[in-house]
Amino acid sequence: MPTFIGLDLAWSPNKESGICWLTGHSSESLKCERLTAQVSDMAAVAEEIERVEGSVVVAIDAPVLYSPERSVEREIGRRFGKFKASAHSPHPHVRAGRRAGIDLGEALVRRGFTLDPARLLCGDRTGRTAIEVFPHTIHVRLFDLTERILYKKGRVAQKRAGLLQYQGYLRGLIEAQAPNLFEHPDVDRALGPATARAARGKGIKRLDDTLDGLTCALAGWLIWKQPERWEMIGDLNGYIVAPREAQAG
16 A cells, blocks of 8 residues: 655754555555644654555655655745745755755665656656645646645734635635545544634644645655656756646646
8 A cells, every 4th residue: 555645854853744554556545644733753754654564655745755855945036936936945954054955865765765756757656755835836846836825924804814715725626626525524624624713822833734734645646656747856966846837738
């Protein structure tokens, strides 16, 4: 049974990360095993992932491959800037010692994973792969947006409105692609409008992280299912796997 793990990693080790585990071969069998936001130790996360049997795709919203020559954020800005979906450079964070994704990537490589998405994107469904994704690119392309969803910054009312919009798009995607995910109460709760309307303080950030973790896990499954619809932007100095732009007609 393949496993798809989505991780929206916090830069700081004392902040919560969004975590989602999905398992299943098909739209009919895909189910959620876990959906939460919590403070996580990267060594412990790597050990838990190592224990999973069979093929695994770990989709991480954080750099997993890094070198000083990393420049994928500039290319993301070139392609997605018109949607206001540019990515922040990780260089300042790495220089400050904040490298959760890199540490996790290195720990997974020591446990037999590859960080190179090439085989996964060529349709290999048997491997154990960890890749970097960026939720804003997923939203823009899968939801056919003209501008990124505004749920990260601004006043509480603006973030809440953005989270409601985010929930609606995710709910529509899951209803179309894998409706059995709603059988897990945490999925139904995370996508319920009442959850966003009631969120305040740390609860707003927790819902943000949870939805991003779910998005990352869904991306991992969709890449495994339909790799031809995804592409690697950047190179092995640092990359992001994103949906391909839909072709007109």
